[in-house]
Amino acid sequence: MRIDSIQLTNFRQFYGATPKIELAHGDKNVTVIHGMNGSGKTALLNAFTWILYGTFSKGFRNTDQLINKRAIVETPAGQKIECSGELNFEHAGRNYRAKKVLDAVASDKIGYPIVREKETILQSQDTDGQWKPVHDIESTIGKILPRDLHSYFFFDGERVEKIVNPEKEERADLARAVKTILKLEPLERTIKHLKMARKHFEDEMSRYGNDLTKKLIAEKEILDDNIESSEKDISNGVENVAAQKDLVRKLHERIAKFDSVKHLQDERDRLLTTIDEKKSSIKENSQQLKALISDRAYLLHSHGQEEYFQELIKSLKERGEIPAGIKSQFVEKLIKDQNCICGRSLNPTNDNQCKAAHTAVSEWLNTAGLQQIEDRAIELGARTNNWNDRRSDLQDRLKELTRIEKTEHAEIDKCNTALKKISKELEDCPLEKVSSLEKKRKEEDHKYSQLLERLGADKRERLKQAEHLKELEKQLDKIGAQNAKQKIAHRRRDTADEVIKATSLVLKLMDKKWRGSLENQIQQTFKSISVKPYIPKLNKDYSIELIDTVGGGDVAFSQGESLVLSFSFISAIIEEARKFSAEKSEVYAPEDTEYPLIMDSPFGALDDTNRSHVASTISILADQVITMVSKTQWREEVEDAMMPRIGKSYVLTYFSPREDTLISEIRLGKNTHPLIKRSTNEHEYTTIEEVPNA
Amino acid sequence: MPEKIDEFLPIKEAKPEAKEVFKKVVRLEMDNMHRENPALEDTVINMIRDIIK
Numbered sequence: 018m019r020i021d022s023i024q025l026t027n028f029r030q031f032y033g034a035t036p037k038i039e040l041a042h043g044d045k046n047v048t049v050i051h052g053m054n055g056s057g058k059t060a061l062l063n064a065f066t067w068i069l070y071g072t073f074s075k076g077f078r079n080t081d082q083l084i085n086k087r088a089i090v091e092t093p094a095g096q097k098i099e100c101s102g103e104l105n106f107e108h109a110g111r112n113y114r115a116k117k118v119l120d121a122v123a124s125d126k127i128g129y130p131i132v133r134e135k136e137t138i139l140q141s142q143d144t145d146g147q148w149k150p151v152h153d154i155e156s157t158i159g160k161i162l163p164r165d166l167h168s169y170f171f172f173d174g175e176r177v178e179k180i181v182n183p184e185k186e187e188r189a190d191l192a193r194a195v196k197t198i199l200k201l202e203p204l205e206r207t208i209k210h211l212k213m214a215r216k217h218f219e220d221e222m223s224r225y226g227n228d229l230t231k232k233l234i235a236e237k238e239i240l241d242d243n244i245e246s247s248e249k250d251i252s253n254g255v256e257n258v259a260a261q262k263d264l265v266r267k268l269h270e271r272i273a274k275f276d277s278v279k280h281l282q283d284e285r286d287r288l289l290t291t292i293d294e295k296k297s298s299i300k301e302n303s304q305q306l307k308a309l310i311s312d313r314a315y316l317l318h319s320h321g322q323e324e325y326f327q328e329l330i331k332s333l334k335e336r337g338e339i340p341a342g343i344k345s346q347f348v349e350k351l352i353k354d355q356n357c358i359c360g361r362s363l364n365p366t367n368d369n370q371c372k373a374a375h376t377a378v379s380e381w382l383n384t385a386g387l388q389q390i391e392d393r394a395i396e397l398g399a400r401t402n403n404w405n406d407r408r409s410d411l412q413d414r415l416k417e418l419t420r421i422e423k424t425e426h427a428e429i430d431k432c433n434t435a436l437k438k439i440s441k442e443l444e445d446c447p448l449e450k451v452s453s454l455e456k457k458r459k460e461e462d463h464k465y466s467q468l469l470e471r472l473g474a475d476k477r478e479r480l481k482q483a484e485h486l487k488e489l490e491k492q493l494d495k496i497g498a499q500n501a502k503q504k505i506a507h508r509r510r511d512t513a514d515e516v517i518k519a520t521s522l523v524l525k526l527m528d529k530k531w532r533g534s535l536e537n538q539i540q541q542t543f544k545s546i547s548v549k550p551y552i553p554k555l556n557k558d559y560s561i562e563l564i565d566t567v568g569g570g571d572v573a574f575s576q577g578e579s580l581v582l583s584f585s586f587i588s589a590i591i592e593e594a595r596k597f598s599a600e601k602s603e604v605y606a607p608e609d610t611e612y613p614l615i616m617d618s619p620f621g622a623l624d625d626t627n628r629s630h631v632a633s634t635i636s637i638l639a640d641q642v643i644t645m646v647s648k649t650q651w652r653e654e655v656e657d658a659m660m661p662r663i664g665k666s667y668v669l670t671y672f673s674p675r676e677d678t679l680i681s682e683i684r685l686g687k688n689t690h691p692l693i694k695r696s697t698n699e700h701e702y703t704t705i706e707e708v709p710n711a
Numbered sequence: 712m713p714e715k716i717d718e719f720l721p722i723k724e725a726k727p728e729a730k731e732v733f734k735k736v737v738r739l740e741m742d743n744m745h746r747e748n749p750a751l752e753d754t755v756i757n758m759i760r761d762i763i764k
Contacts, residue, residue, distance in 0.1 A: 159745020203740035526718035
């Protein structure tokens, strides 16, 4: 999607019709709109989302009062007041025009008029230049820039926390948005609808099947419901655990803000990191132990067997049975070819001599050795030679791994004892606020442990259900189909089942691939912008954690870091969508992956270095950038970084009715432009003008 | 960097009729991703009926 222009009429601060605001694209893809606080920057951002989706950003107030106040007052009673927004954009080589209109009739009473909202009009331009209506507006816009995603591309720089630090309910939205852009969402829906289809064909199987089939399918239906409920429990459990962990982390941060106990909280953080490390070590240890037992446990159960085997080989050799003087394969070949090595024929039908020779040679088979057995015996003999050494090595490794596990458990116990001590000290702290925060933390930490335990139990239950399901399906397959109708229902159900299983695997693999790639992209962009020694880590729900590469553990991020992370995240999403579209796929058709980025006040919370890095990075990573900035945000370093890519510049001039209005201006290039002017009437309003030769 | 994986391998290895069901249903879901369509379940059932006769 490339936005070409926007035009507003009587929309919030904008009185009358603005000129068509042309937006830059191509090599010079940045449009900068300068304006003071309250001059209409946020209104402009919201005009885009209002026209396309009918939505507003969180910070945009009084969304039921969009009509410009001066227009309301100046329109004679009984006459229509129009408030509208028109957006022209291009997508996949096609031009579109979206228009949203609000109608109101002015009255002679004071107050806001009654508004009648008209639906959005969407038109697309044919190759002959004619504009034709698009009827399925929501679906068409959804395909161009999904509704779930729009807040990531039209965003309020002062309210970006939800991308990197989402609340519990926002986590699901975030995951859905990423899955939409990475095309995982249709696979999830495929599985959902195929499960319904499978159930439909199982019902048919039951209808045409015998009593046992009916009984098994009824049992399976109950099990399917239980599985669905278990999966929901697990999914909720994962979300609850993450949210509770976050809550506890925030309490830790609040305690650490008290200087007198900061050292205790720091020590607690260190101990918790140590516990995490020890737990990882135990897990790794346990995996090694399992692998070792699975590979080499036979050595422990075969004590004495190798000596017996060596003795056996030795006695066979002593008796001359191995290596055998003659191999059975050789004798068999002579009989088959009917020729002895001495030249005599071995065809028993020739004459008596040949018959006798054939009998004699055939008798050799009784004493001949089998080549394979002999080879195997020699190979086994060689292998068992060092069993004693390998057994002893295995015993040493097992002892070592058990020792490590014990040591790690002891370390964890020590850490837990120290943690209890810290908690007690904090609870007994003379500062009442610290004491009550610690009590609250203990409660929440206890809840966190309970949630983890419940999640573990739900996962175990799900494993049991999977076993039960496997058994039922095995029984159903064993019964098979009893008639033609049931046979076809069976085939259809089996196919649905096969596709469900394969799609689930495809989904898992795609999720792994794109998640890894997305995380890598976020890390690269973050590294290029931030100077901090942190690495962003993408969680399962696509929220982001910052890991301290020096001190260890996750770190709380400032508003500036949130912004840098948000930019990294958004630019990574754009890059991944591009890569995704570039890949040839049997299923997904190539798509236009040009994305605009419309940002209101994006540089406010950043320091000088980050501001410059963000400004230069974002204008390269996004295809089109439209940024609204205040005078204080438009610093030299931002201007320098963005200048090579600025294609268009506009200034919002706010007209204030106050007599003591302080006039303000901004210098852009060689000229100055008014940001605040005195209104010539009693109304406040904003005009927008293009800065020539941007 | 993530390891190189062929994420469509499970479908490539499936039976031909399962492959056909997969392609048709995923395309249907793609087309209906941004709109409410309560008839999708029936459409999927009919697709399978048409493929497996």
